[in-house]
Amino acid sequence: MITFALPDSIQKLISELTKFPGIGEKTALRMILFGLRGDLVFFKNLGEAFISVYENIRICKRCFNIAEDELCEICKDPKREEGILCVVEDVGDLISIERTGQFSGRYHVLGGLVSPMENRxxxxxxxxxxxxxxxxxxxxxxxxxxxxSMEAEATALYIKDFFKDLNIRITKIAHGIPMGSDIEYLDEVTMAVAIKERRELE
Structure with a gap:
């Protein structure tokens, strides 16, 4: 913890920045000092950018991706393949898959996984x-x-059972992604191969 007597405005900004995942007090302070070395308009522009996100970003009513309108850019795209739906845990995973350029269907963001530990x-x-x-x-x-993960496996089985009475093919991305890893941080090549080599859910 930083014990040096920093101005209250700096302390408050550090407190807010450390709410981001992966940012501790030292990193937050380095970010602030970087901004202070330049023109203070940097902070004004940064603040306006955050406010713009707060005021303009909403959840797509179809797939639950982030959007600035009722539908996100993916759902508004008439060239997307309608019959295939990729189910992801969160928006970060959706973005990672989109970056591969290997999937042309639609998405659905679940908003989490089954987790007894988190009472979900x-x-x-x-x-x-x-x-x-x-x-x-x-x-x-x-x-x-x-x-x-174990939570993902449980969720997948629930989904398979949920749709058992419908004539729908249910697949999952290929093995090769280590247990406990996060799709959001996988490189694009690995993610592209996983999508291409997807297999039936057993």
């Missing part, structure tokens, strides 16, 4: 919204692009 049940996920999308948009394949 299957019903707490966007599962009913997923079913609505499957029926409304005549989805023929669901690709489960979930981080390799």
């Amino acid at each position: 049940r299957f019903e707490d996920l966007r599962i009913n919204e997923l079913k609505n999308s499957v029926l409304l948009y005549k989805i023929t394949e669901i690709i489960l692009a979930l981080n390799p």
Whole structure:
């Protein structure tokens, strides 16, 4: 913890910055000092950018991606393949898959995974919204692009059982992604191969 008597405004900014994952007090202070070395308009522009995100970003009503309108840019794209739906845990995973350029279908952001430790049940996920999308948009394949973990395996089995009465192909991204790793931080080549070599969920 920083014990040097910093001005209150700096302390407050450090407190806010450390709420970001991976940013501790020392890193936050280095960021602030970097900004102070230049023109103070840097802080004004940064603040305006944060406010713009706060005021303009919403959740896409179809796939739950981030958007500035009711639909995100992916859902508004008429060139996307309608019959394939890629299910991800969060928006960060969606962005990682998009960066590969290997997937041309639609997405659905679950908003989490089944987790008894966190008291998160299957019903707490966007599962009913997923079913609505499957029926409304005549989805023929669901690709489960979930981080390799026990929670993801449990979620995948729940989804498979949930759609057992519908004639839908359910696949998951290929092995090769280490257990406990995070899709959001995988390199694009690994992610592209995982999508291309997806297999049936057993």
